[in-house]
Amino acid sequence: MNHAKRRLPPARERILQxxxxxxxxxxxxxxxxxxxxxxxxxxxxxxxxxFKGKDRLILAYLNGREVRWQALLDRCIQDAGDDPRARLLAVFDALKEWASSQSRYRGCSFVNAMAELAEPDHPARTLVTSYKRALRDRVFELAQATGTADPELLTDQLLLLYEGAITNRTFGHVTDAIEKARTTARHLIAMA
Incomplete structure (x- = not known):
């Protein structure tokens, strides 16, 4: 019997994994x-x-996580259908799915990177800031689509819930933190 050699992913991919x-x-x-x-x-x-060094690997690591997160977020928003409120709540659906997919959930990899890479000029800090800004812009766009009178306020409220859910899920202080945040978000959206 001729057993074909198992093909490994390319070296760059193995390094990133x-x-x-x-x-x-x-x-x-x-x-x-x-x-x-x-x-x-x-x-x-x-x-x-x-990778010319660890800093470039860190940037590639964060970029890979952002690409996967954006794909998941896009899919959840798409799956929510045409209802603007459901599409806005899909941000929490994506978060729940993301957190559940981690073998050992340690919170937001971007916030973790900001905490670990304390040098103000580290290139990862700029990258993480742009990712968080992109999330804010996306939530704001979704909030606007609901027709709320103050999409800026709703965006701020939802992002506070979002980040709080991550932290509480990480530390286990609140059982079902993401689901409870989603329920609270649904109430906020309904009142907006």
Missing amino acids: AADRLFYADGINTTGVDAVIEAAGVARMTFYKH
């Missing part, structure tokens, strides 16, 4: 390049061929 697992589970600062190289099963030279 390893970084994603390790950075999220163990933290960016505590995960060294050597641990990523070992987990990816690549040579040091291969790592540096694809």
Whole structure:
């Protein structure tokens, strides 16, 4: 019998997968390049061929998470149909699905990165700020579509719920934090 060799993903993809697992589970600062190289099963030279250093890997890691989050958010909004209120609530549906898909939920990878990368000029901080701004813009756009009198206020309220749900889900202080935040969001949207 001829057994075909199992094809591994390309080296760059393996490095990103390893970084994603390790950075999220163990933290960016505590995960060294050597641990990523070992987990990816690549040579040091291969790592540096694809990423000139850890900072570039961090940016690629965050970008990969943002791309996956945006795809999930887009799908949940699409699945919500044409009702503007349901589409706005879909932000919480996406959050719940995202949190449930993590083997060990550690909160928002972007907030975690901001906390870990304290240097004000670290390029990841600019990236994370732009991602959070894009989420705010998206929520504002969805809030406007509901016809609310004050979409700015509704956006602020929903984002406070969103971030609070993440924190409470992470620490386990509130049972079913995301679902409770969604219920509160539904009430806010109805009153807006």
